[in-house]
Amino acid sequence: MAIQHRESFLNNVAAKLNRPRKKSAVTKPIWRKQPQWDVLKGCTQEQLIQVLEKQCKVIHTSFKRTNKNTLANVLYETILEYGGKSIITAEDERNDLYGLPTFFDRLGEEKIDIHVWNSGKGEENVIFAEQANIGITFSDMTLAESGTVTLFNDKNNSRSISLLPKHYIAIIPKETIVPRMSQATKTIHDLHEAGHKIASSISFITGPSNSADIELNLVVGVHGPIKATYIVVE
Template identity: 35%
Template sequence: MKNREAFLGALAAKLGRPVRTEPIPSAKPVNDYALTRFADRSPDELLKMFFEISGSVNLADCRLTTAAGAARAVKDIAAELGDGEVLLSAEKALKDLGVTTEAIGPNAWEWGSVEGRKNAERASTSRTGVVWAENALAESGTMVLFSSVENGRSVSLLPQNTIFVVKKSAILPRLGMLSKKLHDRFAAGTPMPSCINLVGGPSSTADIELVKVVGVHGPLKAVYLVIEDL
């Protein structure tokens, strides 16, 4: 660090300008669409948009239920998806809805109930994973997952199928609103998740002649279960 000023001075001279000690102000945005586009939509309109995009573009199976019916809905969907183990996120929000191993059945187990890497190893052989989504994005039909000790990334990635549970009130219009929310969270000193995953339906690709193929490198089927809380 002794030669920092000399080093920066030499760089500035090569660039033909004086040494800058203050950052250049950001350019004024051309528009504010990131935070205003679709911001006037009602919760029902956002839900409709979310379901339309998720179903037609992302090929997710979209369903609506109540808080009281959430546990039963998850159990029924898991049964539809076939026999096998059902892996549940250990998120408190799911438990508050009654989505527990007892409610789902004898083949259900909870992330964290086994230690370390064994969680991922067992997840890879599970039929269905059930995860809690912090938010959803209406414009792109995207689920937003926060990784934590209770909600490991493998829960939504390794099982053959994934059930995403999200509240209707947590559906945001678009990515800009999520970015603002995360910025405010960080500014307030609230701990950030270890990883933020944006999931747009089951795994798929359209690399070959723009033909969409589902189930290439992850879950074969994604079910979006929205909880009516408004």
């Protein structure tokens, strides 16, 4: 897609600023004070988990801990708490690493409808997500300070999985937990600089959907899942 009138537009902006156009690369400044790196500095992974657990209470999110051997049991317990019925999840290589295909087969035998996102099925995935009771994804990075899970969305891991169902479950591998947004954005930047392919869409999700736009009264479940559970996995 061609950009129309770019040169004339930029020349006009420069003229309004009363300076010549800058056409050379911009050098990123080095700031003497960078307090963003001091927050939660030096915390161990266990301490970050404790910070995350505390923050989950603030953002109205259930928090659970388990390991790979008992993940299926904790997932099953959470799914039953949310009423079962129908589940949508991403086509993710971590499903195999954490033994989830066998678990999903077990749910199917119990008449719980399971849909694994399939990019070849197009709009059919979205229709199922709209009607699904539960969405399940892995977190790619998890921000302890704010209780935020980060999802690298692509054709196999759509935003619809975490946005459209009534309930949302985030599986959080322990090693994905970082102190805060500073570390998350640096990681994304470093991956890009190293030539890694970055997802075209990155979602930052902090608990269930909520809004305090009207009279500053917090309402949970306005434009997305009304309940959320984070499961940290050793």
